[in-house]
Amino acid sequence: MKIAILPGDGIGTEIVAEAVKVLKVLDLPLEMETALVGGCAFEAHGHPLPESTLKLAMASDAVLFGAVGDWKYDKLDRPLRPEQAILGLRKNMGLFANFRPAICYEQLVNASSLKPELIAGLDILIIRELTGDIYFGQPRGRRIATDGHFPGAEEAFDTMRYSRPEIERIAHVAFQAAQKRSKRVTSVDKNNVLETSQLWKDVMVEIGKQYPDVELDHMLVDNAAMQLVKAPKKFDVLVTGNMFGDILSDEASMLTGSIGMLPSASLNSRGQGLYEPSHGSAPDIAGKGIANPLATILSAAMMLRFSLNQEAAALRIEAAVKKVLEQGLRTADIYSEGTQKVSTLEMGNAVVRAL
Amino acid sequence: MKIAILPGDGIGTEIVAEAVKVLKVLDLPLEMETALVGGCAFEAHGHPLPESTLKLAMASDAVLFGAVGDWKYDKLDRPLRPEQAILGLRKNMGLFANFRPAICYEQLVNASSLKPELIAGLDILIIRELTGDIYFGQPRGRRIATDGHFPGAEEAFDTMRYSRPEIERIAHVAFQAAQKRSKRVTSVDKNNVLETSQLWKDVMVEIGKQYPDVELDHMLVDNAAMQLVKAPKKFDVLVTGNMFGDILSDEASMLTGSIGMLPSASLNSRGQGLYEPSHGSAPDIAGKGIANPLATILSAAMMLRFSLNQEAAALRIEAAVKKVLEQGLRTADIYSEGTQKVSTLEMGNAVVRAL
Numbered sequence: 001m002k003i004a005i006l007p008g009d010g011i012g013t014e015i016v017a018e019a020v021k022v023l024k025v026l027d028l029p030l031e032m033e034t035a036l037v038g039g040c041a042f043e044a045h046g047h048p049l050p051e052s053t054l055k056l057a058m059a060s061d062a063v064l065f066g067a068v069g070d071w072k073y074d075k076l077d078r079p080l081r082p083e084q085a086i087l088g089l090r091k092n093m094g095l096f097a098n099f100r101p102a103i104c105y106e107q108l109v110n111a112s113s114l115k116p117e118l119i120a121g122l123d124i125l126i127i128r129e130l131t132g133d134i135y136f137g138q139p140r141g142r143r144i145a146t147d148g149h150f151p152g153a154e155e156a157f158d159t160m161r162y163s164r165p166e167i168e169r170i171a172h173v174a175f176q177a178a179q180k181r182s183k184r185v186t187s188v189d190k191n192n193v194l195e196t197s198q199l200w201k202d203v204m205v206e207i208g209k210q211y212p213d214v215e216l217d218h219m220l221v222d223n224a225a226m227q228l229v230k231a232p233k234k235f236d237v238l239v240t241g242n243m244f245g246d247i248l249s250d251e252a253s254m255l256t257g258s259i260g261m262l263p264s265a266s267l268n269s270r271g272q273g274l275y276e277p278s279h280g281s282a283p284d285i286a287g288k289g290i291a292n293p294l295a296t297i298l299s300a301a302m303m304l305r306f307s308l309n310q311e312a313a314a315l316r317i318e319a320a321v322k323k324v325l326e327q328g329l330r331t332a333d334i335y336s337e338g339t340q341k342v343s344t345l346e347m348g349n350a351v352v353r354a355l
Numbered sequence: 356m357k358i359a360i361l362p363g364d365g366i367g368t369e370i371v372a373e374a375v376k377v378l379k380v381l382d383l384p385l386e387m388e389t390a391l392v393g394g395c396a397f398e399a400h401g402h403p404l405p406e407s408t409l410k411l412a413m414a415s416d417a418v419l420f421g422a423v424g425d426w427k428y429d430k431l432d433r434p435l436r437p438e439q440a441i442l443g444l445r446k447n448m449g450l451f452a453n454f455r456p457a458i459c460y461e462q463l464v465n466a467s468s469l470k471p472e473l474i475a476g477l478d479i480l481i482i483r484e485l486t487g488d489i490y491f492g493q494p495r496g497r498r499i500a501t502d503g504h505f506p507g508a509e510e511a512f513d514t515m516r517y518s519r520p521e522i523e524r525i526a527h528v529a530f531q532a533a534q535k536r537s538k539r540v541t542s543v544d545k546n547n548v549l550e551t552s553q554l555w556k557d558v559m560v561e562i563g564k565q566y567p568d569v570e571l572d573h574m575l576v577d578n579a580a581m582q583l584v585k586a587p588k589k590f591d592v593l594v595t596g597n598m599f600g601d602i603l604s605d606e607a608s609m610l611t612g613s614i615g616m617l618p619s620a621s622l623n624s625r626g627q628g629l630y631e632p633s634h635g636s637a638p639d640i641a642g643k644g645i646a647n648p649l650a651t652i653l654s655a656a657m658m659l660r661f662s663l664n665q666e667a668a669a670l671r672i673e674a675a676v677k678k679v680l681e682q683g684l685r686t687a688d689i690y691s692e693g694t695q696k697v698s699t700l701e702m703g704n705a706v707v708r709a710l
């Protein structure tokens with residue numbers, strides 16, 4: 001089983017090192033190869049996603065990804081910025097199905113902005129379509145407007161689009177995920193305004209008929225942004241497009257108050273996947289050894305489950321993470337009085353011990 | 356001063372009636388004329404925005420709008436659905452500048468999902484561009500895909516677009532609003548992915564130079580959705596496009612826990628405006644006399660301020676609303692133990708008395 005290890009920028013190297021440590025003690029036949037991605041790859045090779053890195057990723061069963069980006073690259077032309085690496089990997093590997101759990105751990109309830117009774121026990125699975133929508137839709141660019149409010153003026157434009165089979169395949173992913181959970185799917189769109197959303201909704205209804213055991217409802221994206229705040233526990237599986245999913249999955253993660261705990265998986269139709277923490281590269285704390293490695297370690301668990309068919313090993317890691325939380329160990333981001341503050345390295349070691 | 360009164364559907368008639376009552380006791384030369392809009396207009400005239408209603412709105416200095424929509428119209432073709440009326444009014448009247456305050460009233464802090472210390476004293480002004488973006492961008496529709504992931508498949512598409520002058524005018528609105536507040540603007544976009552957002556950001560920076568007294572920063576929309584949850588009070592004026600503004604303004608309103616208190620204003624370049632509560636038509640409680648009329652009454656205050664140049668009267672209404680809250684009067688949506696539950700009508704009467 002071949003894994004590409006792409007630590008990236010910022011805290012990426014520190015947190016991925018701990019996840020690799022954890023993987024190594026599992027005693028599985030894992031072949032790991034590391035490569036540069038993001039800003040560090042741009043500095044070394046002139047491109048955030050060098051050909052060699054992409055090749056390695058494509059040839060692996062799974063990619064374990066840290067994080068990319070730093071303010072110092074903000075001035076680069078868009079195609080050279082670190083985040084293009086992640087878009088390039090998604091596109092080239094065809095990673096259309098993004099799984100973003102928003103889980104509130106019992107021991108971390110108080111880290112949330114929300115009142116404990118609203119957030120305790122939260123367990124939402126957001127499924128975001130990841131290779132379509134306005135992220136990749138052509139045409140896009142700048143031009144002189146020939147119609148609209150100001151014909152003759154410079155304008156910029158992007159195209160939101162979804163085809164029926166693109167929606168069908170993510171719908172199947174969502175319904176099948178729901179079958180393993182509470183059998184409820186909320187599909188989020190903006191069908192009162194967008195043509196794309198109307199097709200999205202129509203296809204969800206159609207595919208839903210093949211899953212009579214799963215209850216499907218629909219919610220407008222503005223309302224979903226509200227209901228997540230008002231009563232997050234009413235959601236179970238939430239499925240939505242790339243753009244709305246970007247916003248809602250981050251909102252939902254932050255509701256838990258412990259985004260440093262949340263993993264993610266991005267899969268293609270062959271089960272190949274990219275696994276990364278839900279948080280970013282946090283350049284402000286990079287190199288200090290204080291970042292929380294648990295989201296990355298839990299991403300490695302998702303990798304074992306989804307791409308490497310090692311459910312038992314995944315469960316072992318997840319149990320080990322629960323155990324270190326029970327032991328009262330906390331990195332700075334989730335620290336509260338009465339717990340023990342530990343470094344990135346110490347947290348990784350604690351998980352290894354708990355295994 | 357001519358005002359078009361468009362109560363609409365659901366609780367619209369009940370809440371607008373109270374706002375009209377309040378306006379009438381102000382002893383201002385207000386000429387009010389009522390017309391149908393939304394689902395009720397569709398039933399009476401076959402269209403959610405009948406020609407006569409649009410004419411009345413266009414010929415008025417301001418429109419006081421209730422709410423539109425009901426599940427029973429969900430099956431209608433999109434152009435006939437109630438919400439098309441609001442889109443039609445925005446477009447025809449050129450209402451490009453939407454003001455959505457998210458304010459947390461001292462007495463209602465506990466209604467929020469958020470911990471009191473995070474939300475007490477919240478006072479954000481969200482300025483949403485309202486006539487551009489993917490809401491109105493042509494082309495849009497359904498077709499057979501000729502490229503993308505599934506050439507030959509049916510697809511739906513929409514166009515996100517912004518021209519330079521469209522962004523310039525909303526930028527001026529935001530910077531000028533900030534000058535009257537804490538002199539900080541956060542512009543929200545998705546410039547790491549969208550061409551439209553890159554132009555948005557470029558123009559914000561350019562126009563910002565004309566307002567050296569205002570501090571401008573930029574935030575990605577996914578991060579903004581998170582920061583609103585994490586530390587809402589860090590925001591002051593937030594300016595963004597139509598689509599992102601739809602989502603973020605609703606999220607921000609719900610953070611306060613008392614969306615029944617939040618007004619909104621939508622202005623064109625001639626100062627003509629449409630004023631409506633931030634909440635919807637709530638068909639589930641329509642006709643029961645329990646809806647909260649305060650958001651509509653506060654929208655009438657915004658109308659007096661922005662379109663009718665009656666600042667003193669606006670302040671009187673706002674003070675009266677504060678007073679009824681201090682008196683402990685609450686409609687069901689904001690009721691808590693120890694306060695007095697009142698009906699829509701009683702709340703309107705209380706505001707009139709407080710005036």
Ligand SMILES: CC(C)[C@H](C(=O)O)[C@@H](O)C(=O)O
Binds near residue numbers: 083
């Ligand atoms: C870095 C950026 C392009 C990316 C996205 O918008 O998809 C990120 O926000 C994410 O959610 O993974």
Ligand SMILES: CC(C)[C@H](C(=O)O)[C@@H](O)C(=O)O
Binds near residue numbers: 442
């Ligand atoms: C009704 C709908 C078209 C509208 C919008 O999306 O703008 C509403 O959600 C709003 O925010 O006023």
